[in-house]
Structures are given as C-alpha cells and as structure tokens.
Amino acid sequence: MFASVLLLATLAIAAPLAPVVEERAYSQVSTAELAGFAPYTQFARAAYCGLDGLKNWNCGQACSALSDFTPTLVGGDGAKIQQYVVGYWASKNAVVVAHQGTDPTQLESLLTDVQVLQRQLSTTLFPGISSSVYVHSGFADQHALTASVILAEVKKLFTARKTSNLVLVGHSLGGALAEIDSVFFALQLPQATITTRTFGLPRVGNAAWAEVVDAKVPDFVRVNNRKDLIPIIPGRGLGFAHPEGEVHIVGTGDAVACEGNDNASDGKCTISSVPNIFGGNIIDHLGPYEGIYIGTIFCT
Template sequence: MVVAGPPECMGRRRWFILATFVCLFAFSCGTELKVEHKHVDHHLTGYNHTLAKILVEYASAVYMSDLTQLFTWTCSRCSGLTEGFEIIELIVDVEHCLQSFVGVAKDLTAIVIAFRGTQEHSIQNWIEDLYWKQLDVNYPGMPDAMVHHGFYTAYHNSTIRPGILNAVERAKEYYGDLDIMVTGHSMGGAMASFCGLDLMVNTKAKNVQVMTFGQPRVGNAAFASYYSQLVPNTIRVTNEHDIVPHLPPYYRYFRQKTYHHFPREVWLHNIGVGSLVYQVEVVCDGSGEDPDCSRSVAGNSIADHLVYFGVELMCESWRSCGIVMDSLVSEYGKTDLKGNIVLSRDSILRMKTEMNVGEDHV
C-alpha cells in the first residue's frame, strides 16, 4: 500500500522537481559545452575548446580524396573555421594508403600538420586487428619504451615523414618560426603523436602542440612517460563510447607490458535527461588512463568514432585509397616510381603563373 503525504508536501515536491528541471534547462541553454576540470597538473597543457573545434576541421579535411580541391583549399570541408588556410605541401603515400598535409593557418599564426585516419570501409577489420596487436618495436633512445610497429612504420618508414619535415622547413622560410600544431584522427592521431615527438626530439622544434581525436594507444607505460615529458603540450580528445581509444587493450595487472595512453585526455560525453541533454568535456588526470574518463564506459561504438563535435571524420566516398586529381595539377606534382605524390606550394604557384600566361595569349 502506498501512503500519500499531506497536500502541502506534495505541492512542495512538485515545485522542487519543476525548479530542478528549470535550472537544468537554463544551465544547458546558451552553453554549448561545459568544461569540467579535475586533477589538473599545471606543468601539462591546458585545454582550449575553441582550438579543438578548429583542429577537428583540419582532421576532417585531410580525408578528402580530391587532391586538386584539397590542395587549393576549395573542398567542401575547406571553409568555416579553417577558411584561408594555405597548404605548403600535400603528401599522398599511395603504396601505404596514407595522406597528410602541411600548411599555414594565418588566424592561428601557426603551421598545421594533419594526418588522415583509417578509411571507414575497412575500419571494422582494422579494429578487429588492433585487439591482437603486440608491442613489437623498441623506440630509439628510450630504454624500455616499446611501440606499435604499424603506427611507427606508417610515420617513420614511408614517404610521409620526409615530406612533412621538408614542408615544415619551407613554411618557416616563408613565414618565420611559427608554432606547430599537429592533428589527426584515429590512425592519423597515432601518426600525429609520432610526428610531434619527432619534431621535438630530432628537429629541436619549439612550441609544438599535438591534439588528436579518437586516437588508439601507441606504446607502453615507459613510452607514455617519455612522451609526456618531451611533448607536454598534448591533448587526446575522446568521444563517448568511441571504441578506438580502448585499443589495443590496456591490462591494468600488467602495466609495464601492456599498451598505455599518454596524457592528457579530454573526454566528451553527454549528460542530462530526455531532451535536456548536453555535452560536457572532462579534462582528465595526468595518468593517461584516468578510470573516470573514457575508461569508465564500454568502448563499443564505431559511430562515436566517426563524428567529433558534430564534424564527420571519414572519407566522403567509399573509395579504397583512391584519389582524384586534375591532370593539369598532376603535371606540376612530384610522383615517384611507386605512385606516391607530393604537391608543393611552389608547384601550384608555377602552375597558376603559366595558366595566366596562357590565358593572355588566347
């Protein structure tokens, strides 16, 4: 039997519930995202929501397969917060299905480097493969540090690295010693982390910031410790139940032998009830494996992996490592014997000059 309380108590209870919902609604309106800080270590980078919204658009644009539109920054994703970006070099490693660009964002006063992630049509196989990946490469100069062979090779043993380093040097020649921001999604995030480390250690670059989206683990705890010291200005953004940040698996009982994320994670997730749902950004602790962040939920969603901040992070078509390029642009690029392509700023300027000359004679 249910016993009802006095009418005045019932009235107060209804007003309390109504007031609670009104407060929740008022708090959620006009606030796109709430940032919750916890266990912040002051020697590590602070999180900038506005910068994250900008860099995720670069991480999305690098998925474009029309190289002409991408290089000239006229693609469907080459606007909004990234409008006016100038690509210095676009590198496509056809042999290994990799793509990256280096350019200058004048509004950020920075060099931006972006790496493409895994093609979405093959992501299921890639995820299944990650469950069984072993630590199989000793990272040079870091005792006990081991990393994932595939991620390490994708950056260090392909045409990507020399193209990136060359483009960074030329960008500095054109615009001076700018800050460098490195980004990427999924496997592109793994490559971005190796790039940031490479720039700091091997080129002695200063003011390098790495921000990735949906990045998998790339090394063990020893590597994570070295990385956090050498590239402290790093943010890994994870989204809800995104499956990829949970891979390769982390085994807490074998901490020195298992994969381990480096800090700092920022976890996006929704809270609220019914239609009163809004997204929060939790700035996680400095461990890299904060149990109260993405590790507090099951990593079981591919859908959460493909959209961050409402921006799609996937190819615009189901093309298997395919590219589209205007024949005129291809004439001004550099192609090696394996079909790998490098389009540089100097090449496109020469092309435009010659095209203008031709028009004058028509």
C-alpha cells in the same frame, strides 16, 4: 576507423576491465575551451578528403572553416600511405601537419591497424630515444614512410614564414601518427613550439613511450567522444598506455579533462565509460565532436 568488431576484439585482448568506482575530482571543460577545439577538428576532418581538394583547399565545410590556411604539401594515397597535408595557418602563425585516419574501404590501411606487435623506434628518426620505448609496429612503419618529406617541408615553412609554431592533428590512425609526430618533431626540431590535438586516438605505445610524450609535448590533448571504443585499444594488457591530456566528451556541450595517463578512476573518463569494447559504440568514433563529424563521407 577500424572496420569490424572482430578486429576490435583482437586488439582489445587482455585489456583489464576498469572497476566501477566512485567519481573523484576531474575538471569540467569550459564552453569556450570546448569550442576552441573546432579548428583542429576541421583539420582532422579535412585530411580525409581527396588530394585535389586538399591541394586547392576546396574540401567542403572543413576547408571553408579554415579559409586562412594555405596548403603547401599533400601526399599519400589513403591505402598504403595515409593522406597528409602540410601548410601555413595564418591566424595562428603556425605550420600545420594533419594526417588522415583509417579508410575502412582500403585493405592496406586496415592492415596497418592490426600490426599490434610493438617495436623500438629508429634512432635516426628519433635521436636519443631510450631503448625502453616501444610503439605499435604498424603505426611506426606508417609514420616512417613520410617522416622525412614532411620534416623537410616543415623546416622550409619555418624559414619562409619565420615561425617555430607547429600544430599536429589527426583522427584515429591519423591521431596515432600525430602522436608519433609529436615526439619526432620535438627531437628533430627542438626549437619548435608544438601543439597536438587528436580525436578518437588509439593507444600508440608502451608506458615508457607515454612518459616521453608527456615530457616532450606539454601541449598535448586527446579528445575522446562519448562511447567511442577506439581509445581503449590496443588493450592495456598488451602493454599499451596513453599519455596524459584526455578530454572526454560526455555529451553536447559537456566534456571533462581527465588527470593522468589512462585514467581509470574518474567515472566520466573513457575507461570507466567504456570498460570494454562491448560497452562501446563505434559510431561515436566519427562524432559528433561538438557538432563536427570526421571521416571520408563528411568531405562536403
């Protein structure tokens, strides 16, 4: 997660305050749908655990909750390169790619977060991507470090397991990498059926980028927890925008699905609930996501 209020204030520069408005029609998320996020939350949680635990799939409660998952590739160091795990999830007949979020004790990981200048994406990794698309340079650079090796493993598993189902998961910076992965795999493996679930996701790119995510990845959900302030940064005033798919946890057993990109109209959605970083609570970034907390300290 991002480590300091000073850093958060920097990232939130020029973010316009959402007006106080009357609530309009949002969709209540059913109890069953909310409970259905739990396996994805556990994958996001597991990605923070040590490499040995990931290799052996012995990372405490998260791995125990996903006993039918078999890891085939793990990597990263949690600092210069975020940890990641790739493998096969039998009950969903799906390949899973999960990325670790920011470890606040690792300086190099924090430096990735603060590289907020936007840049264009590599046309080698993102063939056919429009020149109007810009993304957070730190996130793009981090993604590029592992894109090719993860792509090769996913291709291998698709062939070995005779599936084209792909699940992409992450929390915080890991969620940003999962969002970039969503478009990356949609372009590189057009036969893939992609499911993306992110938790505590910061904004990743400009409005053109958000439109690409919306067009290429229809099964994209970003879960925001209560007063978590990470989803409102970097600020909209810096040219950043979220794609569609927001689910905002209001309280235990209570969540709403918010229409559109960066919904600032519905009173229960994130922008109205956290109009600026001073109205947020960084502890909510860790959870609970329906009873599940995410972060290095929860790898037990």
